Amino acid sequence: MELIVRDTKIYAYTGGKTFDPQKPALVFLHGAANDHTVWGLQSRYFANHGYSVLAVDLPGHGRSGGEPLASIGALADWVADLLNAAGVEKAVLAGHSMGSLAALEAAARHPSRIVKIALLGSAVPMAVSDQLLAAAKDKPEKAYRMINQWSNALGLGGNTVPGAWQPGASLALMRRAKPGSLFIDLSNCNDYQTGLEAAAQVQCPALLVIAKRDLMTPPRAAGDLAKALKDVRKAEIDGAGHAMMAEQPDRVLDALRAFLL
Amino acid sequence: MAGKDGYTLDTLALHAGQVPDPQYGARATPIYLSTSFVFKDSDQAAALFNMERAGHVYSRISNPTVSVLEERVAALEGGVGAIATASGQAAMHLAVATLMGAGSHIVASGALYGGSHNLLDYTLRRFGIETTFVPTRDVDAWRAAIRPNTRLLFGETLGNPGLDVLDIPRISALAHEHGLPLLVDSTFTSPYLLKPFEHGADLVFHSATKFLCGHGTAVGGVLVDSGNFDWEASGKFPTLTEPYDGFHGMDFAEESTVAAFLLRARREGLRDFGACMSPMNAFQILQGVETLPLRMARHVENARKLVDFLAAHEAVGSVAYPGLESHPDHALAQKLLPKGCGSVFSFSVKGGRPAGKKFIETLKLFSHLANVGDAKSLVIHPASTTHFRMSDEALLAAGIGAGTIRLSVGLEDADDLIEDLSRGLAAAVKAAA
Structure with a gap:
């Protein structure tokens, strides 16, 4: 569906169901240089199991208009405006990587509107190497390949989605990203220095979904975040790296189900 | 990775x-x-x-x-x-x-x-x-x-x-x-x-x-x-x-x-x-697929040896292989196909249809059948088999003549294959005489 957020056309995949603002709302927030596609299976599941789903393309990403927002704080406030545009008072947020930081900050800034947060592939701080940032700025294809290499634990495949070559799909999706968006997104992650303070302010229950073979946000990097959150539980995903929703879609889904249903 | x-x-x-x-x-x-x-x-x-x-x-x-x-x-x-x-x-x-x-x-x-x-x-x-x-x-x-x-x-x-x-x-x-x-x-x-x-x-x-x-x-x-x-x-x-x-x-x-x-x-x-x-x-x-790289390397190596043999043979009219300078797409092939141009190619035997028929029937190692890409070497006459439904005009447009022979070069010893071709060409020359 299309929404108008801050006068900009925003696309949100609704899991194949008509969005009903009367149902509990679940908003999926993607990571750097990605779009709603990364939540395909999970978003369809929850749309058919009690939730109204908005798997958004963030501004300047995928089918959405506008420019990529330039800070995690800006993304968090944009999420509140997204809920307004959708006619939703309260929502659950599920965020991956950069999207997880946006969800965390949104829960801290807008506690009356965020009822639960699921943070996948998250870390605070989420430092990005100088090498990757430099590539993202000047040689995006090189950066896409670096991310791909570090994000797919199943480097030789064996995907549970029939016929899907996940490293190829990840690369193709990043190549669709708007020029310059990867650098902005990664800079957002790298520059976000107040995550632990935000975590301490979060009042709602939080789930940390940690891929055991994540090289982008290694499992240990979620340690401080887990300590800072008041009401937190953890789910570990075997056989997956940072691209866990694609590499182990069912395991990620089961972790979310246990938290949300 | x-x-x-x-x-x-x-x-x-x-x-x-x-x-x-x-x-x-x-x-x-x-x-x-x-x-x-x-x-x-x-x-x-x-x-x-x-x-x-x-x-x-x-x-x-x-x-x-x-x-x-x-x-x-x-x-x-x-x-x-x-x-x-x-x-x-x-x-x-x-x-x-x-x-x-x-x-x-x-x-x-x-x-x-x-x-x-x-x-x-x-x-x-x-x-x-x-x-x-x-x-x-x-x-x-x-x-x-x-x-x-x-x-x-x-x-x-x-x-x-x-x-x-x-x-x-x-x-x-x-x-x-x-x-x-x-x-x-x-x-x-x-x-x-x-x-x-x-x-x-x-x-x-x-x-x-x-x-x-x-x-x-x-x-x-x-x-x-x-x-x-x-x-x-x-x-x-x-x-x-x-x-x-x-x-x-x-x-x-x-x-x-x-x-x-x-x-x-x-x-x-x-x-x-x-x-x-x-x-x-x-x-x-x-x-x-597990051995595709090994096989393709050998396929191409063998094909090139056979192409060179045929191109120099007096009983052969022409050889269509982009690896040859005479092929109209040679320059493009060098750009797109630096590892080689595959192992399926066509050539024409002098003497037309009778010579082509005799050539195929004389071969021993090459199997006469409708397939390509086998580990074993294969041969066929396109005008009477794979392309037989096409009109003469369509055949000509596709570069197929009555005497065109298509080879799929396999993984056998290249010298054995060349010997087989040599025997076939000698028979073709006699048939055309």
Whole structure:
């Protein structure tokens, strides 16, 4: 569906169901240089199991208009405006990587509107190497390949989605990203220095979904975040790296189900 | 992934798509010869049917053994995924049927495998899909043939049987200029010699029966999507960008930015046309793919030796091989095919049809049959077999003469093959005398 957020056309995949603002709302927030596609299976599941789903393309990403927002704080406030545009008072947020930081900050800034947060592939701080940032700025294809290499634990495949070559799909999706968006997104992650303070302010229950073979946000990097959150539980995903929703879609889904249903 | 930029083709050919069997640790890919797969519970069953969970339901739609092959070929080509089919013909049909319906139009190279020509020129025309055939090398002809209802450009990496080299960079650029995808039949080259996606192609298919399988044991096809074509921006593909009543009103391009084509092809094409690959065939083709790099290197090495022998032989009129300077696409081949131009090529025996007939009948190592890409060397006379339905004009346009002989050079000792050819040519000279 299309929404108008801050006068900009925003696309949100609704899991194949008509969005009903009367149902509990679940908003999926993607990571750097990605779009709603990364939540395909999970978003369809929850749309058919009690939730109204908005798997958004963030501004300047995928089918959405506008420019990529330039800070995690800006993304968090944009999420509140997204809920307004959708006619939703309260929502659950599920965020991956950069999207997880946006969800965390949104829960801290807008506690009356965020009822639960699921943070996948998250870390605070989420430092990005100088090498990757430099590539993202000047040689995006090189950066896409670096991310791909570090994000797919199943480097030789064996995907549970029939016929899907996940490293190829990840690369193709990043190549669709708007020029310059990867650098902005990664800079957002790298520059976000107040995550632990935000975590301490979060009042709602939080789930940390940690891929055991994540090289982008290694499992240990979620340690401080887990300590800072008041009401937190953890789910570990075997056989997956940072691209866990694609590499182990069912395991990620089961972790979310246990938290949300 | 290992290495600076992921695994290389040699490694992917052996491993991509397969992890050792989690139940028994089997290292080889198990053959899941099962039509269907037990649901864990009702919720999982519903979720599988509604694309909320990943997995297999029924082997016409997907199968674990077949999926390994699909993933492996997609990895070798650098695509987002693949669908294995009952044959190369089925893969080509699946591509066309997924993209268009009656009233659509295709622009295709005139130098095609006879089976592809049949499908396009006779069968699809009966279903309201027209094709205009153009000279492979004439980019202006490709451009002039594009109509408002054109939905696809199509050619072979090495056009059958004259080995016209498809100028993928230029033809794909032309296609994209018109909001159209380029489909390439990469059977003759395999990803060892050429990866069409790296040069701008959008979709690739193989007759896996040939070099991928490599041993003449199994018929199959594989259709691969690069994930690069923007169906939404093109606006010409409602099958991918509008809700499909046949599958929960799904809009495939909304469902996946990069895999819309494969989603529709599997959820509609495999489901309804049913031209799926058997797990047994997938296993045999996987066995072949494991040694693809080794075999292709030898195929090309042998082919080049035979090409040089034939080109210098007084009983031979001409040899069509892009590796030769005399071939009109030599320069393009050097650019697109630096590892070699495959091992299937044609040549003409002096003395016309009687000489050609005698030549084939005298050979001992070369098997006279209708196939290519086998480990064993093969020979055929296209005008009376693979292309016999084509008119004389169409044959001429495709570069086929009455005395044209096509060889598929295998993995035997090159000197033994040259001896066999030498014996055949001597007999041909006598027959023509």
